[in-house]
Amino acid sequence: MSLESNKTLGGIGAILTAIGSVVPIIGIIGIILVLIALKGLAEYYNESLIFQNALYGVIFYVIAVVAAAFVLTVGVFSGILAGASAGSVLLFTGGIILAAVAMFIFYLIGVWFFKRSFDVLSAKSGEKMFNTAGLLLLLGAILTIIVIGLLLMLVAWILAAVAFFSIKTTNAPPPQAQTLPPPPPS
Numbered sequence: 256m257s258l259e260s261n262k263t264l265g266g267i268g269a270i271l272t273a274i275g276s277v278v279p280i281i282g283i284i285g286i287i288l289v290l291i292a293l294k295g296l297a298e299y300y301n302e303s304l305i306f307q308n309a310l311y312g313v314i315f316y317v318i319a320v321v322a323a324a325f326v327l328t329v330g331v332f333s334g335i336l337a338g339a340s341a342g343s344v345l346l347f348t349g350g351i352i353l354a355a356v357a358m359f360i361f362y363l364i365g366v367w368f369f370k371r372s373f374d375v376l377s378a379k380s381g382e383k384m385f386n387t388a389g390l391l392l393l394l395g396a397i398l399t400i401i402v403i404g405l406l407l408m409l410v411a412w413i414l415a416a417v418a419f420f421s422i423k424t425t426n427a428p429p430p431q432a433q434t435l436p437p438p439p440p441s
Contacts, residue, residue: 265292315365
């Protein structure tokens with residue numbers, strides 16, 4: 256894929272990821288598009304860390320959801336098996352808190368990897384807005400405990416979209432040069 260198509264995919268994917276804070280299925284599609292774009296940009300800039308870090312980030316996002324679902328399911332079934340008593344309510348509440356903590360920890364790790372991916376992409380592309388987007392993404396993830404974090408993450412993905420669309424082709428390395436055969440003798 257060309258640099259232009261990767262820029263477009265990344266920009267659209269980041270916008271869809273921002274919208275995904277309201278409609279989760281759109282966010283999933285957005286993350287997939289961002290991953291495809293980062294894979295193409297990693298190949299273009301010959302820097303595998305751009306894609307690897309983002310892939311690790313997505314893996315930790317998935318682990319966050321699975322861990323929270325598992326702990327929450329165990330908490331619910333433990334509460335049901337214990338019956339309607341004070342202990343079951345405490346067990347259920349503890350399960351919800353444990354699920355939230357597990358999800359939060361794995362989510363932070365995932366965001367950290369995305370930040371690293373954006374940092375490497377910023378260095379390779381010369382587009383400093385990726386640094387800002389990565390930092391806001393990390394700060395937003397930390398502050399999701401309070402609602403302001405969700406707003407920061409929304410802004411971070413919008414900045415990432417702008418950064419994708421702003422990648423200059425002049426800062427990019429030229430495609431692999433092909434050696435031309437010598438001119439025929441005259």
